[in-house]
Amino acid sequence: MSKALDTATAPSLGTAITAGYEKRLMVTAGRASQELGAKITSRLALEPVDPGLKTFADGEVYCRYGESIRGADLFIVQSICASEREGLTPNDALMELLLMIHAAKHASAHRIIAVCPWYGYSRQDKKSAPREPISARLVAELLEVAGIDRLVTMDLHAGQMQGFFSKTVDHMTAMPILTQFVQDNIGDQDLTIIAPDAGRVKLVKNFARKVGAPYALLEKERPAQGVAEIGHVIGDVKDKTAVIVDDIIGTGGTLAAAAQTVMDEGARRVYAVATHGLFAGNAFQTLDDSPLEGIVVTDTVPLRSGAPSMVRQLTSADILTDSIRRIFLDDSVSEIFAGENQLF
Numbered sequence: 001m002s003k004a005l006d007t008a009t010a011p012s013l014g015t016a017i018t019a020g021y022e023k024r025l026m027v028t029a030g031r032a033s034q035e036l037g038a039k040i041t042s043r044l045a046l047e048p049v050d051p052g053l054k055t056f057a058d059g060e061v062y063c064r065y066g067e068s069i070r071g072a073d074l075f076i077v078q079s080i081c082a083s084e085r086e087g088l089t090p091n092d093a094l095m096e097l098l099l100m101i102h103a104a105k106h107a108s109a110h111r112i113i114a115v116c117p118w119y120g121y122s123r124q125d126k127k128s129a130p131r132e133p134i135s136a137r138l139v140a141e142l143l144e145v146a147g148i149d150r151l152v153t154m155d156l157h158a159g160q161m162q163g164f165f166s167k168t169v170d171h172m173t174a175m176p177i178l179t180q181f182v183q184d185n186i187g188d189q190d191l192t193i194i195a196p197d198a199g200r201v202k203l204v205k206n207f208a209r210k211v212g213a214p215y216a217l218l219e220k221e222r223p224a225q226g227v228a229e230i231g232h233v234i235g236d237v238k239d240k241t242a243v244i245v246d247d248i249i250g251t252g253g254t255l256a257a258a259a260q261t262v263m264d265e266g267a268r269r270v271y272a273v274a275t276h277g278l279f280a281g282n283a284f285q286t287l288d289d290s291p292l293e294g295i296v297v298t299d300t301v302p303l304r305s306g307a308p309s310m311v312r313q314l315t316s317a318d319i320l321t322d323s324i325r326r327i328f329l330d331d332s333v334s335e336i337f338a339g340e341n342q343l344f
């Protein structure tokens with residue numbers, strides 16, 4: 001749209017001249033979040049901006065937007081995750097995201113908002129042993145150097161990670177989707193909500209309050225990377241329907257061990273809900289072999305093929321679309337969660 005600067009009618013002693021043109025909201029998506037991006041743009045009744053992504057023969061990535069994004073608020077949807085369909089690793093997705101941000105900066109977008117519902121590397125948010133990197137912090141620095149003005153993300157592994165950014169972080173949660181599912185589908189049974197490790201206690205306490213059920217805690221040890229062992233159960237699971245609530249399903253080891261423990265302690269049946277279903281390695285087999293009767297995740301990460309029928313995916317697109325709309329309009333984002341998005 002061409003714009004006119006009306007100096008003739010501007011107040012002579014004012015401090016600003018208004019241009020009289022409308023703000024533009026544009027949305028694009030990387031190849032790791034094509035489907036989620038399409039759900040968001042269809043809810044906004046928009047066509048996505050083509051980011052013109054290509055992979056060269058040597059594996060380098062290229063990006064060139066298919067139209068002008070000058071002056072627009074550009075929302076770039078890309079979880080930092082693998083995409084089986086596109087043959088991407090999380091590192092490919094991250095590099096692609098950085099290039100999309102950088103291209104947008106040099107194409108003079110007004111605001112660049114990275115929408116990364118799954119923030120890859122978030123589990124490496126501190127040094128747990130000497131000589132390790134703090135990878136989640138490095139990802140934050142990379143996003144800022146590339147040129148983001150803002151980050152929209154969902155159920156960070158640790159909410160404190162927001163402090164890695166000097167830019168604004170909108171921390172969304174999928175908990176309303178998951179609590180609603182439990183209330184609608186499992187809610188009439190004798191429920192207990194289970195925290196699979198100490199890190200999820202606050203989340204599970206809030207989840208249990210929302211669904212009106214008691215909660216129990218498991219004591220998890222990681223004797224080696226990727227190995228989960230459950231020790232004690234703190235709380236009553238006997239004759240209960242147990243719902244394990246976690247933020248991430250990686251190898252499925254945590255959930256399988258947690259499900260076995262609560263069944264050994266006398267639970268009648270066991271389900272699991274989590275925001276980010278990575279299902280890495282042999283996760284589907286591990287979970288299929290476990291006592292879990294059902295698993296619900298959201299679509300922050302594309303569901304790998306071969307999921308057993310007990311895995312169900314719900315969409316996070318409604319919450320993300322609402323957030324995008326509100327950020328664009330400078331409306332309250334926490335209103336979506338009645339102010340409780342920082343509590344999880």
Ligand code: R5P
Nearest residue numbers: 247248249250251252253254
């Ligand atoms: C750990 O603190 C997380 O909340 C998850 O429990 C963990 O990342 C799940 O990983 P996995 O499925 O590989 O056991």
